[in-house]
Amino acid sequence: MIDTDTASDDAVALMLASAADVTIEAVTIVAGNVPVELGSRNALSALEFWGVDVPVYVGETRPLARPLQTAQHVHGPDGMGDSQLPAPRRVPRDPDAVDVLVDIPTRDPGAVTLVTLGPFTNLARALERDPACLGKYRAIYCMAGTLGRGNITQQAEYNLWCDPEAAALVLDSGIPLTFIGCDAARDFTGLSSDRLDRWHSLASPRADFAIAVTRGAVRWYSDRGLRGSADLPDPLAMAVALDPAIVTRSETVHASVALDDSLRGKLVIHPDSAPVRRSVTMVTEVDADAFWSRVDSMVAGHDEPSASGGATR
Template identity: 40%
Template sequence: MQNALYTVEICGGGVPVYVGAKRPMNRDLQTADLVHGRDGLGDIGLPLQGRTPAAESAVDALIAAAKQYAGELTLVTLGPLTNIAQAIQRDPSFATNIARCVIMGGAPDGVGNTTATAEFNVYVDPEAAHVVLHSGMPAEWVGWDVTLRHAMLTPEENDSIRAEGTPQAEFVADIQKPVLVLWEKLFGYAMVCLPDPLAMAVALAPDIAEHLPVHMDIEVIGSLTAGMTVVDRRPRPSDHNALIVTRVHRDRFIQMLHDAVT
């Protein structure tokens, strides 16, 4: 919560931050300290305390906004889907009140980043992802696979963003330090992976992405495959329940990153 408040502040403020669920629906909380640092923002010494969130809960705020702006809202999710699932369970009309939902989550090609088959956001709360997928909400899934193909930055590209010279540019580049270290340790070369900015770019500029309608489900039971996004690519024209992003125009995405911090 403090991380979100700090990010809003460095971007100019004026956006309320609501406190969401403390843990997944049916599981213990998993975190990603190795990727994002112990503080979640790169362990670079940011002042991540002392700010006050809105009094209303995230779920209540989501339901209220969806009712007030029914058929108008684009929802972008950049973490586990617990809050969204709870909103759907509390108010089933929430799913159909949302005009468009862009989800950073899943690994449609079956290759995960947390387990062999599961991407982190779905793995942390697969039950929530299952609720959202089967709710009827019009969702586009920006998965780990398309991130690996189109949203990996070299250290030089990350430095070029920092060179824009604004506080926002320095912030978004510097918090990538744990990712650079981890990637080099795992694969022998340093890279920055940007799945969340990619999902936001798809939300802001839909024409940068190519989509594939598929039938998809979420594995919630498997001892080896919990959190897997199971995609059936066989022709099932009357049974599609998800849109997966398969390709993104990388040059435009990189330009959007630079534009966002200047």
């Protein structure tokens, strides 16, 4: 199951999941990178491109306590690199995303993995409806946080910064979480114009789609001299969820999320002796070759072989 604010790198993450030997139970949409209506459209377009019939559900339209501040300055007005994707044929389904996040693990406790690629607003609302619901997932992998430099402010990663109140509520629940942060993405997932050129040489529909939705972000990074490449935090989080063996280093930290304006969204690390400790597993290093092998194979059209009877959800 995937909760996302579908913009360019979210779409690549959806492509990775669609190409893998897994069943995607549902895709739930939260406001973040783009407004929720646009995120829903983008998710439906990406899934239709793959020909997979996965239900999409619309979730929260704004953070719990703050106005929505999108990242369209990076991902383009459409969130997909201004790629002008055709309108999807399908529409989101009922009920709302929060009900789905509550209901799916309740029906089959311990069987479904949740991957979150956006702010935690939908998750926080789910906890308000059923405080036990998130604990029924087999595991929860989140593109969230940083132990180093942020990607929206010096100290904060965007998903925590966009809705810090929701992130604080989820962390305070004590539910086991694995964070794949923007610092890990920065170190291991730089998408350069050279790689886009190699994808272009494949002359395949998948490569064309991946290029269309990511080239705007690559250009944005390059124009600002930021290593000349765009990070892929959401595909990295998805790759870790699909194959945790690509993680080469992680650490357990006791963390909270800062809510005051000066440190908004910062993942605050506390000593082990702190009276209230919320443990989060932070992925700090991955096998970059294994990550790029998965991404490049997917773009080239080499899916994982299907196993009879389905697979991880």
